[in-house]
Structure formats: structure tokens, C-alpha cells
Amino acid sequence: MLELHQAGAPFYPEFFGEERRSTALPAPIYLVPPAPPQTSCRSDLQRLLNSIPVKIVVIDRDARIVAINRPCQPYLHAVGLDLHLVSGQCYFALKERFSTAPQDIKSVSDHVEGLRRDGTPFSQLVRFPLAGHEIRMVIHGERLPGDEELFILSHLDDEDPESETPNPRRYHLSMLQAEEEERKRIARELHDETFQQLALIQFNLMTLRSSDMNAQASDAYQAMETSLKAIQDQVRTLSYLLHPPELAEDGIEAALAHFSRGFARRSGLQVEFRCLSGPIKRDPDMEIAFYRVAQEALANVYKHADASHAVVRLRRSQAGFALEIEDDGRGVPEHILNGQGRDIVGVGLSGMRERIMALAGQLEVRRTGTGTLVIATIPRRRQYD
Numbered sequence: 382m383l384e385l386h387q388a389g390a391p392f393y394p395e396f397f398g399e400e401r402r403s404t405a406l407p408a409p410i411y412l413v414p415p416a417p418p419q420t421s422c423r424s425d426l427q428r429l430l431n432s433i434p435v436k437i438v439v440i441d442r443d444a445r446i447v448a449i450n451r452p453c454q455p456y457l458h459a460v461g462l463d464l465h466l467v468s469g470q471c472y473f474a475l476k477e478r479f480s481t482a483p484q485d486i487k488s489v490s491d492h493v494e495g496l497r498r499d500g501t502p503f504s505q506l507v508r509f510p511l512a513g514h515e516i517r518m519v520i521h522g523e524r525l526p527g528d529e530e531l532f533i534l535s536h537l538d539d540e541d542p543e544s545e546t547p548n549p550r551r552y553h554l555s556m557l558q559a560e561e562e563e564r565k566r567i568a569r570e571l572h573d574e575t576f577q578q579l580a581l582i583q584f585n586l587m588t589l590r591s592s593d594m595n596a597q598a599s600d601a602y603q604a605m606e607t608s609l610k611a612i613q614d615q616v617r618t619l620s621y622l623l624h625p626p627e628l629a630e631d632g633i634e635a636a637l638a639h640f641s642r643g644f645a646r647r648s649g650l651q652v653e654f655r656c657l658s659g660p661i662k663r664d665p666d667m668e669i670a671f672y673r674v675a676q677e678a679l680a681n682v683y684k685h686a687d688a689s690h691a692v693v694r695l696r697r698s699q700a701g702f703a704l705e706i707e708d709d710g711r712g713v714p715e716h717i718l719n720g721q722g723r724d725i726v727g728v729g730l731s732g733m734r735e736r737i738m739a740l741a742g743q744l745e746v747r748r749t750g751t752g753t754l755v756i757a758t759i760p761r762r763r764q765y766d
Contacts, residue, residue: 433559436536439525442497444472447531459511472534481509489520496532500524557739561669568624571616579613618647625672633661633668634695637675641693648683650691657696667759670740671695671704674733678706678755681729686710688752701742701760708752715748733757 430437430450439448446468454464460478467475472493476486485507492503502523509516518536525531586606594602621643627636638654645652675693682691688710696703733755734744742759 429559429563432562438472438534438536440472440493440532440534442530442532444493446470446472446475453536456511476507476509479509479511481507485509492522493532493534496522496524557670557736558666564623568620571620571623576613576616576620579609579616583609583613618643622676628668628672632663633671634658636668636672637693637695640672640675641679644679644683648679650679650683651689652679652691652693654693655695657694658702659697661695661702666740667702670736670742670759671702671757673736674704674744674755674757675706677729677733682706682708682710682753686712686753698758701758703759704757706755707749710752712748713746713753 426439427448427450430439430448433450434452436452436456437448437450438446438453441447449464449467451464456479457464457467462475462478473486473490476489485505489505489507492501492505495501496503500523502521504519504521506517506519518538521535521537523533525533586602586609590602625636625640627639634656638656641652641654644650679691679693682688686708688708691706691708694703694705694707696705730744730746737744737757737759740759742757745756745758747754747756
């Protein structure tokens with residue numbers, strides 16, 4: 382899910398409210414035997430899903446359930462099923478078990494087919510009876526980022542007004558928050574485990590250095606030492622970009638200033654940071670959104686703009702706060718600005734836009750006379766800042 386670039390690292394979930402139980406539950410049925418033990422990759426996916434408060438089901442191209450998270454448990458219990466024994470079952474067979482209206486099942490099935498065929502995301506309202514209540518929910522489907530063979534289906538109560546929109550902000554914000562928690566975990570493991578192992582290797586190499594070596598062994602030692610230092614630098618940079626400490630400790634102004642300096646050093650671009658906003662009251666969601674947009678935008682400048690200079694500005698807008706990234710490059714192609722791009726720039730802009738829209742903000746990309754201007758605006762989320 383993480384795409385790392387040479388000069389920067391851009392990073393391209395309530396379905397059940399209170400648990401509802403029926404007084405007489407049917408006996409459990411299992412459509413297929415339990416799935417075999419998951420690989421470590423599958424376990425990582427399951428752990429990530431369990432951290433998401435929205436009810437999530439991941440299916441494969443055959444509509445078989447690959448993973449399902451804990452918030453789904455109450456509804457499964459209500460129809461006599463168990464969370465840990467539905468892996469491998471057909472998703473639509475479960476829908477029939479919930480007595481979902483046939484026309485709703487067909488609509489979802491058609492949408493899933495389109496999702497599998499060409500990756501078209503969808504939102505579909507479905508209804509079914511449960512414990513004397515009519516349940517209404519919105520199913521939102523899209524490809525699982527980083528895997529063309531898996532698809533993620535989120536389920537949100539239609540009682541939540543935000544769930545009526547095709548891309549509920551609460552869903553996207555929860556997904557982004559869970560993603561940031563996973564980044565923190567990976568950064569911590571890189572620092573506490575991987576980097577320590579590399580330090581041990583370095584110590585052992587220093588021990589070898591003190592022994593007698595012939596010319597060939599000495600050359601091999603020098604090559605290993607150079608490669609090890611490069612790996613240590615890469616791991617240190619990756620850990621920082623995954624979870625910059627300044628963001629949590631000092632706020633968005635300090636984090637953007639530090640990142641701009643580091644990006645300039647790594648890329649060779651002239652990057653200038655200007656804070657025009659004055660003091661900003663801490664808002665973690667806004668801060669991480671602006672930081673990730675700056676990462677993505679500057680990575681695009683480095684890789685695609687053929688620019689020599691970029692300016693990052695943080696300022697107050699009429700409605701809230703704005704982050705601007707402007708470069709002196711060749712400008713974003715018109716087909717990308719029109720949303721017709723399928724290349725990495727178009728995907729990156731889409732990811733930035735979704736991140737800002739999750740906070741009720743807007744992302745604007747303009748061609749200027751001398752390059753490209755990206756403006757991310759997020760409204761004030763409190764009365765005072």
C-alpha cells in the first residue's frame with residue numbers, strides 16, 4: 382500500500398450500531414469448510430481490518446470471503462453464524478442468509494462484477510429484516526489498494542446521514558486514520574528492530590576490519606560497508622517519512638519546514654517553505670492530511686515537472702486553512718487536469734483529493750504561466766484556531 386519514491390514517499394473504516402439479537406437463532410450453517418491458516422500477509426490484512434470501526438468484508442474474484450473484521454460479528458451472531466468460520470464462503474450466499482431482497486442482491490452482484498472487470502467503485506443501498514427491524518445499509522465497494530485480485534466492501538448504516546453519499550467522509554477518514562496507525566507501527570518496527578539488526582551487522586564488520594585481510598578481502602569489506610551505510614540511510618529515511626516525529630511533537634509548521642529541507646537535500650530541487658498562517662491550533666487529522674499532500678505533490682514535481690524550484694506555503698483562507706505547492710516546471714498535462722489520466726500522476730492526484738475531501742475540504746490543481754499550483758483547502762473544524 383505504500384509507494385516509495387527516490388526523493389520522497391507519497392502514500393497512494395458502523396454498520397452495526399447496538400448489537401441486535403433475535404430470541405430464537407437458527408442453527409449455524411457453513412457453506413464451505415474453514416479456510417486454511419492464513420499467511421503472514423493475510424494476518425497483517427486481518428489485523429489492519431480489525432482496527433477499522435466500519436464493517437469490512439474483503440472478497441476475491443470468485444466473491445469468496447478472504448477477510449472479515451470484528452465489527453461484523455454482531456450481525457453474524459444474529460443469524461447463527463460465526464466470524465471465524467465464514468472465511469472462504471460466498472459473499473452472496475451470506476446475503477441470502479440475511480434474507481436480503483433478491484433485487485438488492487442482484488444489484489450488488491452486478492456492481493461487484495463491474496468492480497472485478499474494470500475496477501469501477503460503487504455504492505448500493507440494501508434492505509433486509511433482522512430481529513423485527515428493517516435494516517438499511519449502504520455497501521461501498523472498491524479495489525483493495527495494492528492488490529488487483531482483492532476487493533473491499535464496506536457496510537454502513539443508512540441511519541448515518543453521511544452514509545447516504547457515494548463516498549462517505551466518515552468512511553474515508555476512518556480508513557485514513559487506520560492507515561496512519563499502520564504506518565506508525567511499521568516505522569516503530571523499522572526503528573526498534575530492523576535498524577538495530579543493521580547496527581549489529583555494522584559492529585561485526587568493524588570486528589572483521591581489525592583482522593588481517595588480503596587486498597581482495599579488503600575490497601569486498603569496503604563494498605559491504607558502503608552498501609550497509611546506504612541501507613541504514615534508506616531505512617532511517619523510510620522510518621521518518623512513514624511517521625515524522627515533528628508532526629506529533631511540534632505541529633504541521635515544523636513538520637513541513639523539516640520535510641521541505643530534507644526533500645531539497647535528497648532531490649537537488651530548491652524547495653522553500655513559507656508559513657503565512659500564524660499559530661495554528663493542533664488538529665491531527667488536518668495536519669497529517671496536509672503533510673501527505675505535500676509529500677505527494679513534491680514527489681510529482683521531482684519525477685514529472687522538470688522543475689528547479691518549488692514553494693510550499695501554509696496560510697489561512699477565508700473558510701479555514703490552505704496548503705499550496707507551486708513549481709516552475711512544465712505544468713500538469715490537460716488530460717490529467719480533466720480527470721482523464723490513468724498514469725501515476727492522475728492516481729496521485731486522486732489520492733490527494735480523497736484525503737482532503739475526507740475532511741470536507743477541496744483540492745485544486747492549476748496550470749500557471751510558469752508551472753503547476755496545487756491548493757488543498759480544509760475548513761476550520763472548530764470555532765476558534
